[in-house]
Amino acid sequence: MLTERFVDELLGDFLFSRETYHPFPTIEDRDAWDSLPSVLKKFWKDRGERKLNHSWTTITATQYMDYSRTGNRTRYDNVFWERRQDLASLVVAECIENQGRFLDDIVNGIWCICEETFWGIPGHGYMMKRHDSLPDVSDPIIELFSAETAALLAWTSYLLKSKLDSISIMVCERILFEVDRRILTPYLNRTDFWWMGFNQERMLNNWNPWCNSNCLAAFLLLEDDPQRREAAVVKTMRSLDNYIDRLHSDGGCEEGPKYWTFAGGALFDCLELLYGVSGGKIDVYNEPLIQQIGRYLYKAFIDDCFYVNFADSSPKVDIPAELVYRYGIRIGDSKLSGLGAMALKKKRERSTVLDFANMFRMLPALFNYSKVEDHVGDNPLVRDAWLDGIQVIVAREQHGSSKGLYLAAKGGHNDESHNHNDIGQFIVYCDGSPMVIDPGVMTYTAKSFFSERYTIWATQSAYHNLPIVNGVQQLNGRQYQAYEVRYHQEDTIASITMNIAGAYPDSAGIKSWIRSASFIRDSHPCIEIKDNFQLKRVTDDITLILMTPYSPQSEGNGSIVLQDDHYHTVRIQYNGEMLEVSSEKIPIEDEAMREIWGDQIYRIKLKTIKAIDHGECVLKISQFP
Incomplete structure (x- = not known):
């Protein structure tokens, strides 16, 4: 779908360079940040203020080994994710306020994460060549959360680079150094990560678009070399084709609606990144399969936050409201965009406004908030649906x-x-x-x-x-x-x-x-x-x-x-x-x-x-x- 249509000698000509790639307003673009709805500005400033003078949680070797010793995943993972959530909250708060109050805490958060031996979680350590209760620093594997971490740091550098450089040029240089050695170079040089789909020893699942979306974002935001930049785009499209080729024509997600967020939703993230960096030239939103992947979500929708929860899906799913809205707009399906608008209304009723997500979802959710809030789509409660593939x-x-x-x-x-x-x-x-x-x-x-x-x-x-x-x-x-x-x-x-x-x-x-x-x-x-x-x-x-x-x-x-x-x-x-x-x-x-x-x-x-x-x-x- 992607490789045959877009990989040719002209691809490099229409990809934006890092200097010209401007997907969202940076902290200098004050009109955009200052015009955000007051409810959002208050919500994120309050979250940032709760982390002022923050003591970043320690992550120890024995905490990592807890997984191999007891089988418990949550004790380490919760501390791991707390660091990333705190950094993201501080970054958004600083972009909104622009007074420098949060910058020292942001620098500390960046430095803590860059000092981590491994950006992934213990449960994914099986991907390393040497299996041990501690991670092998010489084997920089790319798994779900190492890729997400790279993208978070890349977005942080993109949004705040001028402010961070004014404190020390070493901050963004450190981000680039760590992201390159852990993610960018391994992404280009290796084909043995199972989720890429180049060696079909394992069935592909949500890991493919989820990892690819974050790796691609890191490349587009940090990579200066046009040849490496183009090579990353090509590899992403080839890897995504491996995933798309195994999907059923009904667009059904056999992993369930919870995992659609990281499967179909992450595929949409990839397609949006490719669409944006190519000025709209890489566009597959008219493809029937891409449209069906989006429509699956409302076919599995029951009511309120309940969805059809076969496989490892929870029956209650907190869908990414703005992403679902935007997916519906892209494919011209008002039921899907209506489902996204309905989900945002539920979030407002529960006073959550916006939950933590990766930056490529948080940023459009901020800047499209009013559009989604005002959107009136079609009712997404369909009477009958048959997904013949799954x-x-x-x-x-x-x-x-x-x-x-x-x-x-x-x-x-x-x-x-x-x-x-x-x-x-x-x-x-x-x-x-x-x-x-x-x-x-x-x-x-x-x-x-x-x-x-x-x-x-x-x-x-x-x-x-x-x-x-x-x-x-x-x-x-x-x-x-x-x-x-x-x-x-x-x-x-x-x-x-x-x-x-x-x-x-x-x-x-x-x-x-x-x-x-x-x-x-x-x-x-x-x-x-x-x-x-x-x-x-x-x-x-x-x-x-x-x-x-x-x-x-x-x-x-x-x-x-x-x-x-x-x-x-x-x-x-x-x-x-x-x-x-x-x-x-x-x-x-x-x-x-x-x-x-x-x-x-x-x-x-x-x-x-x-x-x-x-x-x-x-x-x-x-x-x-």
Whole structure:
């Protein structure tokens, strides 16, 4: 998409040099900074003032080793990110105020970060050639957060260079020196970073656009040599093509909406950087795939901050409002721009205004704030959507409203990026409130990736809305997948049907398991989950699982009622002669999951009463009363 269209002998002629590249106002451009809305100026000045005379948090060797010793990722990562958030807040505050109050603290922050041995996090140390509990300073790998750190320092130099030089020319020289040796030169010289996609030993995911966007920003802001500058642009486009080539034509993000922020959203960051540095000549916004990647986000939108959260996505997603608005404007989609404007309104209601993000998102969010605030786009609540590549269906009662029932279900395979073993999974909401859920992701630890991933209960099919047969649940791997996946949609029904037998090993004893999830729109709308199965042997060990955040109330006649704190209620009906119901409370100890669901969720078990080798189970979910 990019390389074939734009890599030729003319590319260097239309790329701006570092001196002529002016993507945002610097601190000298006072009209732009002074004209920001007062609410933004106060918000960021207040954040900066909280860091005046700041004591920069120490990062020790043993803190880094905590990951290899205990598996904990958060204790080091939190300190690591606190430094970067504090620096960004001080930089924006100084640009707004322009009185020099924050400069000494900014210099200290720059110096602290430049003194760090490794700009990445311990969980990504596996990329180094020598594996050790401490990072190898001789092996400057580029991973997500080393690239983000480079971009933060590059933007800091771009915005404040004249002010920093007035204190000491060594500050910006140090930034250039550290960014070059850690990021710029390795980026040009190495092709072995898996996320680049030049050596296909690993499946590409959000790392590709996320790393590329920050590396490219650092090059465009710091690199003087036109040949190295052009080489970086070319390499970025080639690497992005490796990522784009593996995406489905539906634009779906198999990693879920949370990761869209760093996948589709980061791809948009890359495209905006390329568009800007070329004066608009590198432009692929008319490409259908690029447009579909943006549209995925509102297709996965349920209501408020809830999104369809398959894989490692949280059900609550704080989307980058201005980026989503701008993406919609670029591709001419008023639903997408409307979703961004709606998200900004929610931020205002919660008094967050703008959250920390990388500078290439914070700066346009500042300067486009009033545009987004005044924007009136189309309602993003679509009634039906089918993403045939990632095999996800979404359906609600009516377009433009979250009232009533909502269904999402998936097929796919069990080797997706940030995979959960969840072929045939479905979720149900009522009036925008979660009823039958996907628990989502837990705080990452050393177990979250590689060999121990599926020892975590939240990734297992036994804790998704799926069958367990003969005590056997789904396994991970590309060979475990849905077959015969079909989508049907008309005015009165939307449905997905698939054979999920292939998601289970032979030991489950399944010949065929046809699961359908249907949204039936008649005078009494309902959601129907139907399982038609044939087994290799007779068994009474079949259990259907339903996960919910609310204590299930059994009515004793083949009926379960779920009700939230606002009295949104659904009834689940099943064949009481075939299935017996029980439930268990699952205490939530993980902090990230507790923020979503509270102290516990519930696991409903519908178990067969008699021994059978074939049958049909039907669950009917309707709004009550």
